[in-house]
Amino acid sequence: xxxxxxxxxxxxxxxxxxxxxxxxxxxxxxxxxxxxxxxxxxxxxxxxxxxxxxxxxxxxxxxxxxxxxxxxxxxxxxxxxxxxxxxxxxxxxxxxxxxxxxxxxxxxxxxxxxx
Amino acid sequence: xxxxxxxxxxxxxxxxxxxxxxxxxxxxxxxxxxxxxxxxxxxxxxxxxxxxxxxxxxxxxxxxxxxxxxxxxxxxxxxxxxxxxxxxxxxxxxxxxxxxxxxxxxxxxxxx
Numbered sequence: 059x060x061x062x063x064x065x066x067x068x069x070x071x072x073x074x075x076x077x078x079x080x081x082x083x084x085x086x087x088x089x090x091x092x093x094x095x096x097x098x099x100x101x102x103x104x105x106x107x108x109x110x111x112x113x114x115x116x117x118x119x120x121x122x123x124x125x126x127x128x129x130x131x132x133x134x135x136x137x138x139x140x141x142x143x144x145x146x147x148x149x150x151x152x153x154x155x156x157x158x159x160x161x162x163x164x165x166x167x168x169x170x171x172x173x
Numbered sequence: 174x175x176x177x178x179x180x181x182x183x184x185x186x187x188x189x190x191x192x193x194x195x196x197x198x199x200x201x202x203x204x205x206x207x208x209x210x211x212x213x214x215x216x217x218x219x220x221x222x223x224x225x226x227x228x229x230x231x232x233x234x235x236x237x238x239x240x241x242x243x244x245x246x247x248x249x250x251x252x253x254x255x256x257x258x259x260x261x262x263x264x265x266x267x268x269x270x271x272x273x274x275x276x277x278x279x280x281x282x283x284x285x
């Protein structure tokens with residue numbers, strides 16, 4: 059089945075640090091990748107959608123200068139949380155989709171804790 | 174009205190029970206449909222795709238009714254390991270950019 063690798067799985071760092079999360083589709087080409095955030099006991103919240111080679115589309119209320127997304131190839135997207143603060147602590151999950159009618163396949167998620 | 178609506182539950186059932194989840198969607202032009210499960214503090218995992226002709230995978234059966242814009246998931250002979258949140262997911266049409274909409278999920282607890 060389709061495999062999506064997300065790295066790192068856990069990050070603990072000081073306030074003000076920038077954190078980079080990688081998302082790779084290992085056995086398929088992902089025309090579209092998605093970044094989500096999930097707080098405890100809440101639903102997935104879509105942050106942004108990225109297509110290879112073009113700028114990401116951010117959801118309302120998500121600051122694009124704070125959450126930098128790069129989708130450099132059909133198998134790699136990165137999310138950089140710039141100058142992270144405690145309120146950015148959350149579970150960040152990426153997903154990748156091979157085509158428009160296809161399901162999304164999720165990475166294992168990154169648990170980010172900002173002290 | 175939410176674009177994808179699910180009963181949040183929780184559903185508390187004994188082992189061996191049959192449980193059914195329902196989901197409705199608002200965009201009649203939606204193209205594809207899926208059920209995912211999400212365990213606590215984990216990522217969602219694709220459970221199965223949903224077709225009008227029905228889709229069965231072992232103890233799990235999914236069904237789509239396009240006329241009623243309704244999706245169902247039936248779990249037979251529930252196991253303790255089925256305890257999770259089940260997410261109904263709908264992919265939109267070309268006009269909507271094939272946007273994926275997730276339901277809020279239905280929580281299932283299977284008890285011994």
